[in-house]
Amino acid sequence: MQDRSARHRSRIATAVLAAVVSLLGVAVLTGCDADRDGTTKGSASGQRHPSARPGPVWDRSPGSVAAVGDSITRGFDACSVLADCPEVSWATGTDSEVRSLAVRLLGESGAAARSWNHAATGARIAQLPEQMALAAKERPDLVTVMIGANDACRDSARIMTPVADFRSSFEAAMRQLRAGAPKAQVYVSSVPDLMRLWQTGRGNALGKQIWKLGICQSMLGDADDMGAQAVARRASVQERVVAYNGVLRDVCAKDLRCRYDGGEVYDYRFTGKQLSQWDWFHPGRNGQARLAEIAYRNVTAARPPA
Incomplete structure (x- = not known):
């Protein structure tokens, strides 16, 4: 049993x-x-x-380039006072001294035939979705983005674009691009360090006179005033720029075909040699060339900036 x-x-x-x-x-x-x-x-x-999120998709040799953004990408004040000069644009220009990103990627003839500049002087992030929609129509392999300086550069620090609005506009811009050009790559430049530009340009008397015409008053207004109120105002602008860059980084990181510059433009120490001789604030030809170098290095790198 x-x-x-x-x-x-x-x-x-x-x-x-x-x-x-x-x-x-x-x-x-x-x-x-x-x-x-x-x-x-x-x-x-x-x-x-x-499943596990796939790794980023990135072509290091795109065959066409579209640019969106603000006055820096339009080459404002790089050739003459208070005027655009898109031929020296860091992104799509044809100037031989600058050697734009498009020229470095596509050659001079390729840049002329297969690059488009939809940036606009004075543009803020709210205008970016419309620019992205235009860029998407070109079916570009790569779209460059440089935006945000005008959102911080206002007549008063009190009316700078709120960070939440900045985020929603950038997200909307990315949706616009993806609706029309789902496989386009996006290279996002950080917003330049406006405090450093003020520190560099304030030593030039002519530049300060131009600043009085209304350029970035939230940072450049009363350029020699070192009182507590002026110092606090500039600090608030700087803090907002840092926050904008955080938004650009975070939103870009959610898109497999987007690459942020890791804050390299923000960290770049522009000198008087790189600034416009007309306003001592916007990049001149030399500064545009430095921006092109940074962009080309990041676009063609095997890995995105840290």
Whole structure:
């Protein structure tokens, strides 16, 4: 009786073990059945569960370039006073001294035929969705973005673009691009360090006279005033620029085909040699060339900036 009971328990254990092994085999096979879109199929419910997020998709030699942004990308004050000069644009210009990103990527003839500049002097982030929609129509391989300085450069620090609005506008711009050009790559430049530009330019008497015409009053107004109120005003502008750059970085990081410059433009120490001789604030030809160098290095790098 005891032996028969033992044999019975042994048969039950063997059957249970076989069932477990069978179930595990089904689970393993189901878990390996991955869809083409990177998701995996569930077994009984048919629900999909996301797999590990794929790595960034980045072509280091794009064949066309569209630019969006503000006065810096239009080459404002780089050739003559209070005027655009798109031929020296860091992104799409054709000037041989600057050697824009487009020229470095496509050559001079390629840049002339396969690059487009939709930036606008004075543009703020709220205008970026419209610019992105225009850029998407070109079906570019790469879109460059430099925006945000005008959102901080207002007549008063009190009316700078709120950070939440800045974020929603940039997200809307990315949606506009993806609606028309889902595979376009995006290179996002950080907003320049406006405090450093004030520190560099305030030593030039002519530049300060131009500043009085209304350029970036939130930072440049009363340029020699070192009182507590003026210092606090400039600090608030600087803080807002840092916050904008955080938004650009974070929103870009959510898109597999977007690459932020890691704050390299913000960190670049523009000198008088790189600034416009007309306003001592915007990049001149030399400064545009430095921006082009930074962009080309980041676009063609094997990995994005840290």
